[in-house]
Amino acid sequence: MVSPTVVASCLALLAPARGFVSPIVTRTPGAQIAATSRASSVRHRAVARRGDLSMRKTGKFVLSKKALNDDSGPTSITVNMKSGEMIKEEKKEAPKEEMAKAGPGLLEPDMELFCKAAADGNALGDCPFTHYVHMVLQYKGLPFKLTPVAPDAKPDWLVEDYEGQMPCLVDSKEAYTESANIVDYVEYFYPEPTLSIKDSDAVAKAKEVTSGVFGSLAKCIKNLNPKEDPMLIADAMAELKKVDAFLKKGKGPYLCGEELTLADCSFAPKLYHASTCLAHFKNTVISPDLESLHKYMDAIYSHEAFTKSSYPPDVIVWGWNNARGTQAK
Structure with missing residues (x-):
C-alpha cells in the first residue's frame, strides 16, 4: 500500500495546473538539456528528438490510476501520456519527486x-508572461540568473529545440517554456512560500473574471483606426469592470483574499500593461469609479514581488509600438 504522503503528492500533480508537465518524466516542453560549454553564454543540447518535442508540447500528461496504487517502490512513478490517439505508460526513477515530497x-x-x-538588447523587456514567472521567483526568494535575450541573439539550443520560446526557465539542466508550465513546475518543486490556496473555486473564478482583460487590451491598443477606438476602449473597460465587481465582493486586497496567489502574479503584469497603454496610446485612464480595482492596483503594484520583477512604463510603450508597427525608426 502506498503511503498517504505519496498519494497526496500524486494528487498534487492532478491539481488544476493547466499544461503542467511532470519534469521527471517528460523534461518538457522539451528535453533534458546538458551543458556543453562553461562560457557565460552556455549552450545546451536537447536529448529528446524533435518529434517527441512536438508531441509533448501538445499532449496532456496525467498520473494514471495505476500510479496511485502502485506498490513497486517509493522512487518510481507511472505516467499515462496522451497525445491524440497515442497512449503510453512509462515508469521512471523520480528522485527529485521524492525530495519534493520530503519537504521544502x-x-x-x-x-x-x-x-x-528591451530595446538595448540587455535590459529586461516588457513581456507580461515573463513578468508572471519573474514575480513568482521573486516572491519565493529563489536564487536565479535573469538573462534578457534579443530576438537575434537567442542561443542555438533555444531556437533548435524550443522554437525560440521565451520565457524559458532552465533549472539543473532541465528546461521549461510557457509561463503556465514554468510556474506550476516552480510551485510544485519549490512550494514554500506557497502561492496556492485550498479554495480552488476562488482561484478558478479569479482566472475566469480576469481572462478577458489582456485580449481586449491587445485589440484596442493594436487598432490604428480612430473610428473603431470608442468601441474597443469600451470593450476593454467592460472587462476591467468585471474585475472591479469581483474585487468588490471579495475580502481583498488580492484576487482571492488576503494572500497573494498565482492568479495575482498572472494578472498583475497584464493590468500594468492595460493601465500604461490605455493612457499612452488611447489617452484613456481607468475610471476612478472602479474603486476596488484601483485599491487592488495600489496593493499589487507596491508588492515587493512586483516591484522587483517590473520594468519602466516606457519599456511597455516600446514593446507595444513594435506590436502596432509604429516604432520610431
Missing part, C-alpha cells in the same frame, strides 16, 4: 530565466 528546502535551485530583452 531539500532541492537546491540552479536557475536561469531566459526572457525578452
Whole structure:
C-alpha cells in the first residue's frame, strides 16, 4: 500500500495546473538539456528528438490510476501520456519527486530565466508572461540568473529545440517554456512560500473574471483606426469592470483574499500593461469609479514581488509600438 504522503503528492500533480508537465518524466516542453560549454553564454543540447518535442508540447500528461496504487517502490512513478490517439505508460526513477515530497528546502535551485530583452538588447523587456514567472521567483526568494535575450541573439539550443520560446526557465539542466508550465513546475518543486490556496473555486473564478482583460487590451491598443477606438476602449473597460465587481465582493486586497496567489502574479503584469497603454496610446485612464480595482492596483503594484520583477512604463510603450508597427525608426 502506498503511503498517504505519496498519494497526496500524486494528487498534487492532478491539481488544476493547466499544461503542467511532470519534469521527471517528460523534461518538457522539451528535453533534458546538458551543458556543453562553461562560457557565460552556455549552450545546451536537447536529448529528446524533435518529434517527441512536438508531441509533448501538445499532449496532456496525467498520473494514471495505476500510479496511485502502485506498490513497486517509493522512487518510481507511472505516467499515462496522451497525445491524440497515442497512449503510453512509462515508469521512471523520480528522485527529485521524492525530495519534493520530503519537504521544502531539500532541492537546491540552479536557475536561469531566459526572457525578452528591451530595446538595448540587455535590459529586461516588457513581456507580461515573463513578468508572471519573474514575480513568482521573486516572491519565493529563489536564487536565479535573469538573462534578457534579443530576438537575434537567442542561443542555438533555444531556437533548435524550443522554437525560440521565451520565457524559458532552465533549472539543473532541465528546461521549461510557457509561463503556465514554468510556474506550476516552480510551485510544485519549490512550494514554500506557497502561492496556492485550498479554495480552488476562488482561484478558478479569479482566472475566469480576469481572462478577458489582456485580449481586449491587445485589440484596442493594436487598432490604428480612430473610428473603431470608442468601441474597443469600451470593450476593454467592460472587462476591467468585471474585475472591479469581483474585487468588490471579495475580502481583498488580492484576487482571492488576503494572500497573494498565482492568479495575482498572472494578472498583475497584464493590468500594468492595460493601465500604461490605455493612457499612452488611447489617452484613456481607468475610471476612478472602479474603486476596488484601483485599491487592488495600489496593493499589487507596491508588492515587493512586483516591484522587483517590473520594468519602466516606457519599456511597455516600446514593446507595444513594435506590436502596432509604429516604432520610431
